[in-house]
Amino acid sequence: MNIALIAHDEKKQEIIHFATAYKHILEKHELFATGTTGKKISEASGLDVFRFQSGPVGGDQQIGAKIAQDEMDMVIFFRDPLTAQPHEPDVSALLRICDVHRIPLATNLASAEIFIRGLERGDFEWREIIKEKLAKKD
Numbered sequence: 001m002n003i004a005l006i007a008h009d010e011k012k013q014e015i016i017h018f019a020t021a022y023k024h025i026l027e028k029h030e031l032f033a034t035g036t037t038g039k040k041i042s043e044a045s046g047l048d049v050f051r052f053q054s055g056p057v058g059g060d061q062q063i064g065a066k067i068a069q070d071e072m073d074m075v076i077f078f079r080d081p082l083t084a085q086p087h088e089p090d091v092s093a094l095l096r097i098c099d100v101h102r103i104p105l106a107t108n109l110a111s112a113e114i115f116i117r118g119l120e121r122g123d124f125e126w127r128e129i130i131k132e133k134l135a136k137k138d
């Protein structure tokens with residue numbers, strides 16, 4: 001599965017702890033992140049993370065583009081709901097495109113933990129089935 005990890009500045013520590021705690025599960029997947037989030041996660045956990053641009057300069061849009069192309073299977077986005085973001089339109093667009101394409105989206109630690117346990121159990125295998133069907137259509 002291709003998994004995107006994103007966190008606003010006030011949530012960076014939280015996503016670092018999350019990625020480190022669940023490294024044994026996350027390392028079985030392809031990980032993607034916005035620039036600063038990816039750098040911090042890989043430095044702290046040693047996980048291999050592909051890094052897009054930083055969020056405020058286009059990283060959220062790049063992840064949105066992957067979703068539009070059905071190339072992202074899950075988004076874990078620790079949003080900061082208490083701080084205004086200069087790139088709020090990009091954030092909203094990313095959440096919207098997840099809903100358009102029915103991409104599992106966790107926006108806080110509690111839901112992300114449920115996702116990660118589901119990931120471990122194989123609850124998201126339906127994503128692979130959908131992708132295989134899409135590939136056959138091409």
Ligand SMILES: O=C(CO)COP(=O)(O)O
Binds near residue numbers: 006033035054
């Ligand atoms: O702003 C972000 C998401 O909207 C995150 O970007 P960074 O990971 O580059 O800080």
